[in-house]
Amino acid sequence: MNALRHVAIAALFAVSAAHGAQTLVVNGSLTDSIENNGVPSGWINLEGTPDVLDALNNVGLANEQHFGAAPSASPDGGTWVGLGSDAGYTERFGQVLSGLTVGQQYTVSWSAGNFGYNFGTNNYLGQNAIDVMIDGQSIGKGATLALGSNWFNQSLTFAATSASQQISFKLATSTKAYLSIDGIAVNATAPVPEPGTWALMGLGLCAVGFMRKRRQA
Ligand SMILES: [Ca+2]
Incomplete structure (x- = not known):
């Protein structure tokens, strides 16, 4: 008995x-040295030239502060990643998630801001949105952001179809823009x-x- x-x-x-629940992302805080054309440790550069930046070093260049709108402090803190877009040009970075349960629903969450880049003829000041891809296929996008100083919390869900899948982020349209992303997490939505x-x-x-x-x- x-x-x-x-x-x-x-x-x-x-x-x-x-x-x-525990996030499945490595270095979701996107912490690393300031870098023009580089991604933080734990991440891979998939297209174009993403940058590692903060409020004092736009587009990953030291002491570069030509923003279209001055960034407020990232909710995640520290450095983040900047993604640009233009006609026929996109920037994308990601990493392979492992330990996924097939059929399980996962929530991808992140913070995004549109601070742009405004220097001479290099003006990236358009509105755009963060597009999230799983194994190279879009699963949706965050709200479209116009130029401004604020960060916005965004999220999407997907169902895992394999134990290991690549997640990646890029801008949703070819409008000339430069958006920032930080604080990326992936958690099981309703654990089975x-x-x-x-x-x-x-x-x-x-x-x-x-x-x-x-x-x-
Ligand atoms: Ca960060």
């Missing part, structure tokens, strides 16, 4: 542990217990049922 109760309790603990957990949970429920039966007898 006591042993059965222990099995039931252990199974319930296993189920609640499976619900613990894994097969092993289902089995344990079933065992726990059987044990509870068995205890009830014994008590009734």
Whole structure:
């Protein structure tokens, strides 16, 4: 009887542990040295020349402060990534997510701002949106942002189709623009217990049922 109760309790603990959420992104804070044409550690450059910047070093150039709108402090802090676009030109960066559960829904969240770049004829001041891709296919985009000083929290969801999938970010249209992104996270939206957990949970429920039966007898 006591042993059965222990099995039931252990199974319930296993189920609640499976619900613990943890971001699957490496260096989602996009922390690294200021860099023109580079991406932070943990990330790969997929198209064009993304930059690592902050409010004092636009487009990843030291002491470059020609913004279209002065950035407010990033909600995530530190450095972030800048993505440009123009007719026939795009910049994209990403990383491979591993440990995904097939069929599981995941939420991708990030902060974005449109501070632009305004220097001579190099004007990237248009509005644009962050486009999110899984294995090179768009799963949607954040709200379109006009030039301004604020950061906006944005998110999208997708269902995993493989244990490892590449996530990447670029601008949604070819309008000449330069947007910033920071604080990227990927978390299970509504965790589904894994097969092993289902089995344990079933065992726990059987044990509870068995205890009830014994008590009734
Ligand atoms: Ca950051």
